[in-house]
Amino acid sequence: MKKIVDYGIDEKPDKAIKITIKLRKLFPKEISEFGAIYFEEGSEREKEFIDHARKKRIKISRRGAFISCTRSEITRFPFFYLSVKADRDYGQKEKAFDMSLACGGGVDEIFCETGIKQTKKIIIDPKKSKKLDIMDVPFTSNPPAFIVSKRLKDLLEAHGVTGCKFIPCLELGKDYPEEITLLHTHDESLAETADYFQLLITETVINPPSVGYVKIKDSCPKCKTVQNMEIETNPVFTIDDLRKTVFQVFNQYSTSNSGIIRIPVEIPIVSSRILDLILENKMKGIREYLGDPPIQYGIVEIRGIVTAD
Numbered sequence: 287m288k289k290i291v292d293y294g295i296d297e298k299p300d301k302a303i304k305i306t307i308k309l310r311k312l313f314p315k316e317i318s319e320f321g322a323i324y325f326e327e328g329s330e331r332e333k334e335f336i337d338h339a340r341k342k343r344i345k346i347s348r349r350g351a352f353i354s355c356t357r358s359e360i361t362r363f364p365f366f367y368l369s370v371k372a373d374r375d376y377g378q379k380e381k382a383f384d385m386s387l388a389c390g391g392g393v394d395e396i397f398c399e400t401g402i403k404q405t406k407k408i409i410i411d412p413k414k415s416k417k418l419d420i421m422d423v424p425f426t427s428n429p430p431a432f433i434v435s436k437r438l439k440d441l442l443e444a445h446g447v448t449g450c451k452f453i454p455c456l457e458l459g460k461d462y463p464e465e466i467t468l469l470h471t472h473d474e475s476l477a478e479t480a481d482y483f484q485l486l487i488t489e490t491v492i493n494p495p496s497v498g499y500v501k502i503k504d505s506c507p508k509c510k511t512v513q514n515m516e517i518e519t520n521p522v523f524t525i526d527d528l529r530k531t532v533f534q535v536f537n538q539y540s541t542s543n544s545g546i547i548r549i550p551v552e553i554p555i556v557s558s559r560i561l562d563l564i565l566e567n568k569m570k571g572i573r574e575y576l577g578d579p580p581i582q583y584g585i586v587e588i589r590g591i592v593t594a595d
């Protein structure tokens with residue numbers, strides 16, 4: 287396990303960009319093309335960076351930190367953020383959601399989707415399949431719709447997953463009685479013949495994680511969902527905030543200055559045991575948690591057990 291520290295340049299944006307471009311020549315591996323500055327905590331390179339900034343009188347500050355672990359270290363941590371590839375062409379998610387329930391308020395051009403509900407099964411087009419075992423079908427991010435292959439569903443069921451339901455997907459071009467297309471109508475023959483299933487996470491965390499001080503930039507005037515914000519720290523749970531289930535989601539933050547706020551995304555969590563199982567069985571579709579800085583597996587921070595700061 288290592289800690290990756292994210293640094294910022296404390297100057298006006300124009301000046302900060304110019305400084306970052308110069309710094310990048312000296313620290314090409316540590317400063318990304320998008321200007322993110324990150325170093326492994328305690329490393330020689332971090333020391334060189336701090337020394338250089340001091341000599342050149344560049345004002346830098348620590349913005350935050352991330353924990354990074356290798357594949358073999360996964361089971362040392364209790365929970366991970368579930369981060370999967372998206373398949374844009376594959377599913378018809380929009381037909382499954384009742385948009386008339388959306389809040390519809392919003393800031394500028396943003397249409398507030400809070401409140402929408404999935405009422406029908408997801409329709410997929412097998413011809414466009416990228417043959418992933420787990421994927422998200424984009425359309426709205428709240429909530430996500432995870433699709434799993436039959437082989438992954440069977441594996442998960444054999445290992446006693448909790449906090450989720452498997453709902454068979456419908457196939458594009460096939461005719462189904464209206465009743466069968468409804469989300470929660472069970473049909474034995476569909477369940478037996480489907481190649482893909484929606485992994486519907488049914489559990490929500492007990493309490494939202496703390497993010498410290500929040501600077502709210504935009505929130506929906508109607509339902510108060512915060513659309514744009516800056517948070518002080520990564521989300522940190524206490525162990526009692528989390529359920530013992532394999533899967534759970536959250537869509538709120540607990541803040542030190544604005545109480546509990548609603549966020550426009552639903553963030554999924556998976557137990558390390560099951561993430562390990564998915565990777566061990568070479569299931570396709572898990573993607574890196576963060577690209578910039580590069581963090582392969584998103585460790586859920588738990589106070590007293592695992593935190594970055």
Ligand SMILES: [Zn+2]
Binds near residue numbers: 400
């Ligand atoms: Zn709203």
